[in-house]
Amino acid sequence: MDFIVDAQKLSKTFSGRxxxxxxxxxxxxxxxxxxxxxxxxxxxxxxxxLLRLIGELLHPSAGRLIVNGKDPHQARLDGDxxxxxxxxxxxEWRTVLRNVELPLELADVDAHGRRSRAEELLAMVGLSDFVxxxxxxxxGGMQQRVAIARALGQRPPLLLMDEPFGALDxxxxxxxxxxxxxxxxxxGTTVVFVTHSIPEAVFLSxxxxxxxxxxxxxxxxxxxxxxxxxxxxIRESPRFFELLxxxxxxxxxxxxxx
Amino acid sequence: MRAGRLTAxxxxxxxxxxxxxxxVRLFDIEAFILPAPSxxxxxxxxxxxxxxxxxxxTLIEAVGGLVVGTILGIxxxxxxxxWTTLRLGAMPFAAAVNAMPIVATAPIFxxxxxxxxxxxxxxxxxxxVFFPVMANTTxxxxxxxxxxxxxxxxxxxxPYEILRRLRIPTSLPYFFSAMKVxxxxxxxxxxxxEYFGGPxxxxxxxxxxxxxxxxxxxxxxxILVSAVLGISMYSIVxxxxxxxxxxxxxxxxxx
Numbered sequence: 001m002d003f004i005v006d007a008q009k010l011s012k013t014f015s016g017r018x019x020x021x022x023x024x025x026x027x028x029x030x031x032x033x034x035x036x037x038x039x040x041x042x043x044x045x046x047x048x049x050l051l052r053l054i055g056e057l058l059h060p061s062a063g064r065l066i067v068n069g070k071d072p073h074q075a076r077l078d079g080d081x082x083x084x085x086x087x088x089x090x091x092e093w094r095t096v097l098r099n100v101e102l103p104l105e106l107a108d109v110d111a112h113g114r115r116s117r118a119e120e121l122l123a124m125v126g127l128s129d130f131v132x133x134x135x136x137x138x139x140g141g142m143q144q145r146v147a148i149a150r151a152l153g154q155r156p157p158l159l160l161m162d163e164p165f166g167a168l169d170x171x172x173x174x175x176x177x178x179x180x181x182x183x184x185x186x187x188g189t190t191v192v193f194v195t196h197s198i199p200e201a202v203f204l205s206x207x208x209x210x211x212x213x214x215x216x217x218x219x220x221x222x223x224x225x226x227x228x229x230x231x232x233x234i235r236e237s238p239r240f241f242e243l244l245x246x247x248x249x250x251x252x253x254x255x256x257x258x
Numbered sequence: 259m260r261a262g263r264l265t266a267x268x269x270x271x272x273x274x275x276x277x278x279x280x281x282v283r284l285f286d287i288e289a290f291i292l293p294a295p296s297x298x299x300x301x302x303x304x305x306x307x308x309x310x311x312x313x314x315x316t317l318i319e320a321v322g323g324l325v326v327g328t329i330l331g332i333x334x335x336x337x338x339x340x341w342t343t344l345r346l347g348a349m350p351f352a353a354a355v356n357a358m359p360i361v362a363t364a365p366i367f368x369x370x371x372x373x374x375x376x377x378x379x380x381x382x383x384x385x386x387v388f389f390p391v392m393a394n395t396t397x398x399x400x401x402x403x404x405x406x407x408x409x410x411x412x413x414x415x416x417p418y419e420i421l422r423r424l425r426i427p428t429s430l431p432y433f434f435s436a437m438k439v440x441x442x443x444x445x446x447x448x449x450x451x452e453y454f455g456g457p458x459x460x461x462x463x464x465x466x467x468x469x470x471x472x473x474x475x476x477x478x479x480x481i482l483v484s485a486v487l488g489i490s491m492y493s494i495v496x497x498x499x500x501x502x503x504x505x506x507x508x509x510x511x512x513x
Contacts, residue, residue, distance in 0.1 A: 055412055076414055083412040089405045093427045093505045102423070103413045134505055160412075 002069060004158055004190045005031040005054055010063035012049055022215035023049045027063070029209065029218065033157065036184055036191045038201035038208045040247065042255065046216025047194045048162050054192060055083055055160050068157055079107055081158040082151030082189075086166045088143035090135040096122065096146050097131040103153040121149040124183065141172040148180070152187060159184075159191045165200065174232070177203055181230055198251070202226075202243045203235060210247060212254030220250035293475040302479040309464065313483040316461040319376045320448040320487075323383020324440060330384065331391030331436075338392070339399035339425070349396075356389035364451040373456050383447035387440040394436035398429025431506050434499045441491045445484060 010027040013020050024046040031037050039047040052058040053065060056072035067075035075081065082103070090099045100118040109117070122128055125145040135143055144164055151159060165173045177200060184191055195201050201208045202224055210220035224243055226234055234240055275295050281287065282294040289297065302309070338345045364382045371378035402424050410420045452462025461480050468476035500509055 052408075057408055057411055076412065079414060081412070083409065085405055085409070087405055089403070089409050091406070091424070091427065093503065105423075106413050106415050106419060136505075136507075136510070 002033070003030045003066070004033045004035075004068055005029065005192065006064075006066040007050075007053075008064045010050075010053065010065055011061050012046065012053060012058065013061045024053070024060075025215035025217050027216075027218060031190060031192065033190050034188060036193065036204055036206045038193045038195055038205040039211060040195055040198065040201045040208055041211030041216070041251065042213050043196070044216070045211040045213040045254075047211055049216065050211075051160050051162055051192060051194050054158075055081055079103070079154045080156055081160050082153065082156040083160045084144070084147045084151045084162070084164045086163040088135070088140075088147040090143055090146055090150075092135050094134075095131065096127060096133050096135065096138070099135065099146055100150045100153065103150060107154055117153065118149075121152055122146075124152075124186070125149045125179065139172075141168055141176055144168065144176060145179070148183065152183070152189070155187070155189075157189060159189045161191060161193045163194055163196070166195070166197075173200070178232060180204065185229055198244055198247050199235065202240060202247060203230065208247055210250040210254055212251075219254040222246055222250060289474045290472055293478055297475040298478040298482065301473075301475040302482055305476060305479060309461070309480050309483050312459055312461045312464050312480065313487055315376070315457075315459060316445070316448050316452065316484070317487050319379040319451070319460070320383055320444040320491075322376065323380035323447060324387050324444040326380060327384035327387030327444075328391050328437070328440065331388045332395055332433075334388075335392050335395035335399060338396050345396065345400075349393075352389060352393060356393065360386045360389075361447060361450045364447075364454045368451065368454050368456065378456070379448050379451040382451040383444045386443050386447040390439045390443070391433070391436045394432045395429055398432030399425045401432075402428045427503075430503050431508070434495065434503070437495045437499075438492065441495055442488055445488045445491070449484060 007027050007029045010024060010029075011022070012024040013022050015021075027050060029050075039050060041047050049058060053060050054067055054072065056067075056076040065072055068078075068080040070078070070080070090096075091102070094102070097115070097118050100121055101114045104114040104117060119128070119131065122131055125148060127142060127145055127149070130138060130142065135146070138146065147164070151161075165176050168176060180191075181204065191204075193201075193204060195204075203226075205224050208222045208224055209218055210222065211217065212219045222243070226237070226239060226243070278292075279295050282292060334348075338348055361382065363385065367381045367385075368378045371381055399421075402420075406424055407420070410424055415423065449462040449465070452460045453466055456463065458464070458467070461484055465477045465480045468474070468480070499506075503509065
């Protein structure tokens with residue numbers, strides 16, 4: 001089996017004025033293509049750090065990491081992943097369309113190819129009518145949809161998401177989760193999703209990785225065996241509540257350990 | 259809506275000038291203290307061709323210095339933003355030089371580049387304009403949002419692409435606020451440098467000469483020309499700003 005993410009004994013320490021902090025210690029994590037993996041844990045557990053190591057925005061202090069069968073550096077250069085952050089990080093001097101075109105521009109896709117791909121992506125996230133709008137003319141949820149469309153530009157096999165719905169209100173958040181589920185099914189892309197919301201992790205993922213802090217490490221791996229495709233009603237099913245409880249208990253145990 | 263917005267300032271202007279005229283006549287104020295607007299206007303009309311040709315020469319000095327100072331400011335900003343060591347080494351000195359009154363160098367530049375050459379005036383202007391442009395542009399180039407930098411890295415953007423697609427657009431608002439300072443500075447620099455001597459057919463010399471002969475309405479008419487030039491240059495900067503960055507908060511708030 002080829003893993004899309006293969007981390008072995010991965011560690012990351014940050015050294016600053018106040019000494020060194022062990023952000024991640026001894027991380028073993030294998031992710032198969034097509035999985036939807038959530039990383040959940042208290043702040044400071046290193047979940048965002050782990051995401052950044054996979055994206056080669058940070059470098060590990062020790063251990064081995066393979067992304068899409070390659071060195072993470074090569075994977076980043078090859079555009080093997082798309083990324084979305086908590087803030088939409090759209091460029092306000094570009095229209096919605098040109099924001100989505102940005103990664104395609106950087107990959108030297110010709111103007112025609114860029115345009116048709118960007119329009120296709122914006123249709124997928126339901127923003128076809130907002131192509132020529134500027135980011136400030138959109139609501140927070142719409143901006144985040146643009147950011148997701150942008151992340152999917154080059155059909156990456158891997159999508160990295162760092163609390164992308166963290167700044168949205170509860171209603172918008174649930175509809176965005178629904179939409180992300182649909183995009184995940186339609187594109188077949190693997191998702192690594194950082195969150196601190198238990199219902200979000202349970203609703204979205206096929207597997208939830210529970211982490212604890214000081215030092216950041218994995219304490220539990222919980223398979224989320226809810227049926228696919230997941231619709232809103234699943235949130236009201238008994239199994240959903242059982243899984244919520246299981247993740248919550250795992251988080252509490254993790255806290256006691258540290 | 260637009261007409262309504264203009265009404266108040268036009269009324270204020272007309273009222274102010276009328277009040278000024280009335281006070282001068284009512285209290286019989288001497289022309290060397292404050293000439294009446296009508297006297298200034300008469301001089302402005304009588305000497306129209308002369309003062310505008312002086313104004314044009316002064317404008318050449320101001321714009322020449324502005325262009326040179328701005329280009330140098332941008333080039334140094336780019337270098338200083340690119341190499342952190344250079345920035346850390348150079349910025350304290352830049353701030354120190356910026357804090358010093360640069361017009362004080364005018365007599366020296368007059369000697370250095372020749373009293374009669376417009377270059378001596380341009381040099382003063384260029385030096386005055388250089389620091390605000392350099393300091394602001396550097397700040398703009400350096401201050402890209404860390405999350406956006408991360409995004410650009412994630413998309414495998416090269417340093418050049420980051421400069422072009424992120425840092426330069428981010429620096430534009432900083433650059434334009436520098437230009438709004440630099441444009442009035444350039445006219446101030448040119449006119450003050452002219453006060454220290456040189457050809458007679460420029461605004462600064464005309465103002466000093468007429469003032470020495472107690473022809474204050476003439477001096478004020480020349481000041482009116484410099485004001486018109488300053489406001490025109492400033493308006494060009496505002497128009498360019500709207501054209502280049504219609505997306506910026508400061509501009510879309512005004513819409």
